[in-house]
Amino acid sequence: MSRIELKGINKYFDKNHILKDLNLVIEDGDFMTLLGPSGCGKTTTLRVITGLENPEQGIITINDKEMVHGENHFYAAPSKRGLNLVFQSYALWPHMTVYENVAFGLNMQRVSKTKTRERVENALERMRILPYKDRYPSELSGGQQQRVAIARAIVTEPKILLLDEPLSNLDAKLRLDMRAELKRLHRELKTTIIYVTHDQVEALTMSTKIAVFFEGNLVQVGSPKEIYHCPSDIRVADFIGNPKINFVDADAAAYSDSLRVESAIGTLAIPNRQPFNGKAVLSIYPEDIRISTERTETGIPCIVDSVLPAGSETLIQMSAEGNISLLAKMIGEIDLEIGKPVWIAFPLEKVNVYDKETGKLVARSLSS
Numbered sequence: 398m399s400r401i402e403l404k405g406i407n408k409y410f411d412k413n414h415i416l417k418d419l420n421l422v423i424e425d426g427d428f429m430t431l432l433g434p435s436g437c438g439k440t441t442t443l444r445v446i447t448g449l450e451n452p453e454q455g456i457i458t459i460n461d462k463e464m465v466h467g468e469n470h471f472y473a474a475p476s477k478r479g480l481n482l483v484f485q486s487y488a489l490w491p492h493m494t495v496y497e498n499v500a501f502g503l504n505m506q507r508v509s510k511t512k513t514r515e516r517v518e519n520a521l522e523r524m525r526i527l528p529y530k531d532r533y534p535s536e537l538s539g540g541q542q543q544r545v546a547i548a549r550a551i552v553t554e555p556k557i558l559l560l561d562e563p564l565s566n567l568d569a570k571l572r573l574d575m576r577a578e579l580k581r582l583h584r585e586l587k588t589t590i591i592y593v594t595h596d597q598v599e600a601l602t603m604s605t606k607i608a609v610f611f612e613g614n615l616v617q618v619g620s621p622k623e624i625y626h627c628p629s630d631i632r633v634a635d636f637i638g639n640p641k642i643n644f645v646d647a648d649a650a651a652y653s654d655s656l657r658v659e660s661a662i663g664t665l666a667i668p669n670r671q672p673f674n675g676k677a678v679l680s681i682y683p684e685d686i687r688i689s690t691e692r693t694e695t696g697i698p699c700i701v702d703s704v705l706p707a708g709s710e711t712l713i714q715m716s717a718e719g720n721i722s723l724l725a726k727m728i729g730e731i732d733l734e735i736g737k738p739v740w741i742a743f744p745l746e747k748v749n750v751y752d753k754e755t756g757k758l759v760a761r762s763l764s765s
């Protein structure tokens with residue numbers, strides 16, 4: 398079993414409050430991604446778990462064993478926590494070859510020479526760096542060094558693996574391969590993984606759970622599906638969309654069993670709601686907007702501002718009445734004339750409604 402629990406963690410650097418009352422459970426076998434913009438506290442969370450930083454307040458348990466008790470100034474040494482960490486800066490041993498770097502952990506565990514060779518070569522093969530096994534780290538590119546660091550971490554088949562932006566130095570194609578490889582490793586080895594990234598696509602593709610951070614606050618924890626379709630906070634919705642999600646200002650009023658939302662793109666009745674009246678913001682993903690060049694009865698009139706072809710898809714920037722800017726994403730190459738009218742529609746169940754003041758989700762059509 399490999400379960401990690403953080404309770405009421407607070408971490409300061411001088412007077413700066415970096416982690417704010419953090420509560421998070423990483424269950425056995427989770428692929429938990431810590432996601433958020435630069436400086437939000439992801440790496441600090443990882444460092445606090447490993448023991449490279451000590452929080453002033455809070456408790457951390459690993460497999461129900463207390464490793465940190467901030468108020469009691471108790472901090473178990475990093476080596477006693479049974480964790481395996483790969484940093485963005487890979488910290489390979491410069492005087493050892495790739496093979497020796499990766500074999501080091503197995504040698505420490507006194508694994509036989511034959512078994513070691515088999516396992517090291519398998520890890521290098523998985524990371525597509527077997528041909529470089531006799532090179533020294535200084536003879537490798539940044540991306541190759543990063544893959545050696547991952548191979549070194551996985552070769553011992555650790556129960557818990559912590560990865561801090563491990564794919565940041567790879568080109569787009571290799572990053573895609575490595576994502577698939579890490580996902581496969583997670584499935585095969587059943588390792589509990591904590592993964593830090595600011596790349597929402599990476600988080601959505603690999604994780605079983607995502608924890609989204611803003612300014613040292615954990616804002617939402619959920620499955621990739623939940624985080625994508627039902628962001629609990631407008632900042633999460635803004636961060637997760639790629640291309641950017643559409644926001645439209647609205648006025649909301651609660652009726653008997655629905656929320657009536659009036660905006661420049663029409664009046665909507667959203668069935669699942671909390672009691673809410675006031676200024677609101679609607680969110681709609683670009684891929685949920687449908688465009689018609691023919692006037693339709695219920696379609697919302699827009700003018701095409703720009704058409705951005707991107708190979709397999711096309712982004713279309715439009716404006717609706719009231720100077721509302723909207724972005725739509727369509728599959729394939731779409732030919733639309735700039736300045737011409739179009740009529741848009743979107744499924745009601747894809748719309749989320751946020752309280753404009755607090756940024757919190759107040760209504761969604763899609764039932765959970």
Ligand SMILES: Nc1ncnc2c1ncn2[C@@H]1O[C@H](COP(=O)(O)OP(=O)(O)OP(=O)(O)O)[C@@H](O)[C@H]1O
Pocket residue numbers: 410415433434435436437438439440441442595
């Ligand atoms: N050793 C330190 N001393 C002082 N401030 C620090 C230290 N380490 C981190 N910080 C500050 O703590 C905040 C959180 O940093 P952290 O590295 O955890 O962010 P992050 O979310 O991992 O960002 P990134 O994606 O850029 O790596 C930042 O404002 C950073 O400047």
